[in-house]
Amino acid sequence: MTTAKSHLDILVVEDNQSFCEILSYGLRAKGHSVTSYPNAKAACDHLGQENIDLIISDIKMPGMNGIEFLHRVRRSRPEIPVILITGFSNIIEIQEAYELGAKGFLSKPFNNEQLHEAIMNSVGADRYQPTQEQAPRKTLKDRTDFFAIPIENFISGKKLLFPIYLALSESKLVKVANRGEDIPTDQIERLGQKGILEFYIENIDVQSYFNANLKITGSLSKTKAICHKRKIKFLNTSIKQIQDFTIRKDLDPDLYSVTQKSLEHALNYLAQTQDGFSMLEDLIKDCESLQSHTLFVSFLSTLIAKQIGWTSPQRLLLVALGGFFHDIGLAEIPEEICKQQDKNLLSLQDYKDYQQHPLLGEKNIQKLNSYPEGLDQIVAHHHERIDGSGFPHGYGRVKIHPVAKIIGLADEFAHILNEKKKAQKSGISKLVIEELQRSPTSFEHEHLDALVHLFDKKRVVLKNVI
Ligand SMILES: [Fe+2]
Ligand SMILES: [Fe+2]
Missing domain, CATH: 1.10.3210.10 (Hypothetical protein af1432)
Incomplete structure (x- = not known):
């Protein structure tokens, strides 16, 4: 009989480095061990050696894509559950992956709760029982002049277009970064471990935030402004x-x-x-x-x-x-x-x-x-x-x-x-x-x-x- 583990050994395959880092720290914050690879070929080379409880892989990757990778996993390690990260454009592939036995799907962008739920569903309670105590959720109540950004949506390595605030309690906000500064990944990781799920920006900066995010996903180029x-x-x-x-x-x-x-x-x-x-x-x-x-x-x-x-x-x-x-x-x-x-x-x-x-x-x-x-x-x-x-x-x-x-x-x-x-x-x-x-x-x-x-x-x- 196998005893359920409280933390998992997870293999992550994701070509987008920033996203891979964010995903990995979200998993590590829950106590999991994470090995990540930037492409499916590198992950395949290690499939035989690793002690793996779960694989989380992107579908859209250069070279071998997530579906081909899933075929390889099914052949050599059929016992490992696989969660695929999808975009809206992967609708056809999702069906194929489902038929191939993919255990779960996560649509980008997803939050930590959705990630955790997908892991629970994919691995099963007989193999995974997380420890009960959870860090308290620190969020801000009753403030209409600020807008919450899920911390996992935050990308380091760019100069900030607006100041960022943190909620110290349900009513107290503190500025943690100014316009033009950056918040390093390790700091975000530590905040995540402390149960802080959201940053805050002022309402006047929300438009810049949307534009910055949409630019990152490559879907917006501004044309002439309206009168x-x-x-x-x-x-x-x-x-x-x-x-x-x-x-x-x-x-x-x-x-x-x-x-x-x-x-x-x-x-x-x-x-x-x-x-x-x-x-x-x-x-x-x-x-x-x-x-x-x-x-x-x-x-x-x-x-x-x-x-x-x-x-x-x-x-x-x-x-x-x-x-x-x-x-x-x-x-x-x-x-x-x-x-x-x-x-x-x-x-x-x-x-x-x-x-x-x-x-x-x-x-x-x-x-x-x-x-x-x-x-x-x-x-x-x-x-x-x-x-x-x-x-x-x-x-x-x-x-x-x-x-x-x-x-x-x-x-x-x-x-x-x-x-x-x-x-x-x-x-x-x-x-x-x-x-x-x-x-x-x-x-x-x-x-x-x-x-x-x-x-x-x-x-x-x-x-x-x-
Ligand atoms: Fe219609
Ligand atoms: Fe309509």
Whole structure:
């Protein structure tokens, strides 16, 4: 009989050096022993010699990729569980890896809790029982002028564009680095070991933080800035509409403020890219209800994403932007088709034309000078359903972009809500959820549960929604 270990010997294969360091210290902070290799070939050379309890490998690597590496592990050390680190672009590979017996998947960026959960699930309780005591979580409460950055998202070796703060207690902040300085990896590692999970930046610096992070992932190049007046007008009306969706006192205040902040950041981000902003302006300028609809889908999608535990600012930004742009393809569909609320009443040809809007939207996004990775797929997939009943492709669970699944649910919610609104004014959210639950195979259970939880006890009162 094997006794469960409290700490594991873990082999990490990751070509991105900064990410590898961050991942390794996160694992070491939990007491694991880590051996890391910058490529799969080097890891293969040591597969026979090492005492290995778990392998964590990136999929996308130069030379031998994570899938080929998984084939090699299956042949020589089939007993070792493997967790693969994926990006949104690896959807096809994920299916292949799953069939090859990969035990877990982690989407970049992930936090320490998600990493720990994946390890627990992959290795199994019979082989791994972590020691119970955990360092206390030190986070800041009730401060709206600062923004939290998960410590594992922080990358050393660059001059800081803004000062960084640390929470010493639930209310006390201290500046630990000035603009132009750097925080070395070993210091971040030590903070992690002390249970400090977040740095803080001032709200005014959040935009620079997003831009810096998006630049690191290579997905943003700024184009000409939007005229200040236009931007302010657009932001103000949009934010006012977002506020109108809910009566704030009825909603969990933390969740509401985080969601609203995410949307405001997304709008700010958008206002810095001339072509994306103009495209959105064009779509909504003649149709106020479409503006309301896109903002509502963005708002509800972000609420669902937060509710299921997504914390990464980059991913929440992608959710919010996905909401804004999901129907951008409707701009090319004849107005009378778009206006028909009940699509069952359309002629067969008109319905076929309507079904093209996700693909038209995808093409529009791809025409932009720059856009966050995956935004085109999210737009293309927002009418796909996990049971294959959606359009335009009839993709199933594995092929649909994870963000598009959430956008699709929020979009469906908005459409049903609009239908019900005509007949009934109160208790509509409950009716909408009941209707959604009648087709439970179309959406992820976890996402439907999040919706139920959000609208439980009538905490959210909806109004003025298309
Ligand atoms: Fe749509
Ligand atoms: Fe929509």
